[in-house]
Amino acid sequence: MIGDVTIGIQALARSLRLLNKPGVRVYVVIPLCINLLLFGALIWYGYSLFNPLVEWMMSFVSDLLDFLEWFIWLFFGTLAAVAVFFSFTPVANIVAAPFNALMAEKIEIHLTGKAPSSNVSFAKMALDAIASQLRKLVYILLWALGLFLVSLIPVINLIAPVLWVVFGSWLLSLEYFDYPMGNHDIVFDEEKRYLRERRGIALGFGGGVMVMTSIPIVNFIAMPVAVAAATLLWVEQLQSNTPTPAP
16 A cells, blocks of 8 residues: 555656657647636736726825835735635646647557557547546535535544545546546546555555645646656556456
8 A cells, every 4th residue: 555655656756757758748838838828817917907906095095105005016916826826726727628638648659659549439438528527526526525524523523634635635636547547438437446446546646746736836737747647657557457346
């Protein structure tokens, strides 16, 4: 178990070299540029709205208190930084989703020399993906509700923070392994079985991604690193394992 956790964490560091491979870096650069432009535009728009408000507020203040304007702008800058920090990762995932499956495919080709096999039509793949996402949403909501109820129980709620960290790590694994596994027509229920077989890898990987997404600036590259690491682990550790059938 401990060895698997270490393998999951180390894959994140090992995957960095994969992002600069020909045919891969474009899927890192394009969504990153889109997100930076998006957030830059939002910050500029916020500034254009906030600046007249500051000027209006300062019109009621004596010239002796002009220094207050700096405090107001400091507050705005801090608020903008916090908003970007907490919203960048989820928004980045939405913008980059079309690129991530392609990135996973290119990395798998680089690692194995062959493209992922898929035997279903595009229409069926789309329907399976939608059904898988809906099942994932229900799965997340049910487990989140259960953990929330545990958090309300005296004494037992002392372990609630640990449970939330484990749950978050598991969800991040489900999120990013979905790209390389989806390229092989593996849907959500099958994905869970694969990851349960190597639970340590899933939790080590997900925990490492959680740490990366919590660090400013580093969270800008957390997503492509996670996709590359998930693909690396899929090829080296999971693909050859046949999951135990569900009862």
